[in-house]
Every structure is written in C-alpha cells, then in structure tokens.
Amino acid sequence: MAKICKNCGSKIDDEAVFCAKCGKKIAVSGALPVPSDNNKSKSLGPDYATRDEALSWWNWRGRxxxxxxxxxxxxxxxxxxVVGIILCGGISFFITTTVMSGQDEDAVLGMIFLMLLCALPFLLPLSVLSFFISIKRGHDLNIPGWVVVIVSLLGASFFLSxxxxxxxGNEGPNQYGDDPLKYPGSI
Known part of the structure; x- marks a missing residue:
C-alpha cells in the first residue's frame, strides 16, 4: 500500500523516509533507518552524503x-x-614605480591587469569553496543548494551568510545526510 505525502500529496514508497518530490520528512514509527550502501539512496534520498563527503571541503554534498x-x-x-593585501600592495608598487619613471598610463593599466590575472588562481578556488560551505550549511537547514546559489548571485550573500x-540546523538526519554534530573534532 503506497503512502501519500501530507505536504505535497504525491505518492511515496512504503520504505521512504523523505518525500522524493518535496523533501519533507515522513512520519514513521520508531527510529530512522541506519544508512547503508543498500538503502541509502532508496530510503534516505539521492543527496544523502557519507561522512567523508560531509567533512570534505571540496564538494557540496552533506551538511x-x-x-x-x-x-x-x-x-x-x-x-x-591576505591575497587582497598582496594584490593591492603589488598594484600600488607598480603604479608608483611606473609613474615615477615617467611611463605612460597604458603600462600602468597593463600591470594592473597582469596583477589581477595572477590573483585569479587564488580567488576562483576561494569563491568555489565559499559556495560549497554555504550550500552544505543550507543543507543543514533543509535549504536546497540551488536556492543558496541564486540568493548569493542576486547580491544577498552577506545577509544569507x-x-x-x-x-x-535540523536535528537528526535529513535528506542531505546525518546530523553534522555526529562528526566531532573536524573543521
């Protein structure tokens, strides 16, 4: 006998803990099933993260x-x-030396562009990691990752942070993984 989600009205598998359509937790008698390789995606949702994924800096899965x-x-x-200070210091140094030596403005603009280009390998991974940790924190609040990304891109990242x-955060497991307080001692 199939169950019906009280939140969105869609049909739910008998063994499911979360609605596949809206992600709402389904009331079940007893405790939540312990995730294993066999039933993780079946009963706990496709986005359910392992411990290693949840603690990793380099992915968006988990909480x-x-x-x-x-x-x-x-x-x-x-x-x-630190990267910003080094970048601004370098730009200031090159502007000062270029102006003092009497070179034209094109050389100054070229040096600024070169410094910004050198900063990209540092700033791009920082931005990606920032999105990853915001998405994971949103998962702890049962907020989908796409919502976090869109709110950030719309310019509200300060307020979102x-x-x-x-x-x-939610207590106990949700559709994105186990309670992050279950994993002590790691940043």
Missing part, C-alpha cells in the same frame, strides 16, 4: 553545523584578505 561553517568562513576570509551562521 555543516554552525561552528564548522563559521570556522571555514573565517579561514577563507583570512586567505582572501548571517542567517546561515545563526540559524539552528
């Missing part, structure tokens, strides 16, 4: 608690500030 989100954000911000840093 991050507030502490890990804040620590990772501070680490990435510190690296971005504040919300992600202060909002309490």
């Amino acid at each position: 991050l608690n507030r502490q890990r989100f804040i620590l990772r954000s501070l680490i990435l911000t510190t690296i971005a500030i 504040i919300y992600l840093a202060v909002a309490k």
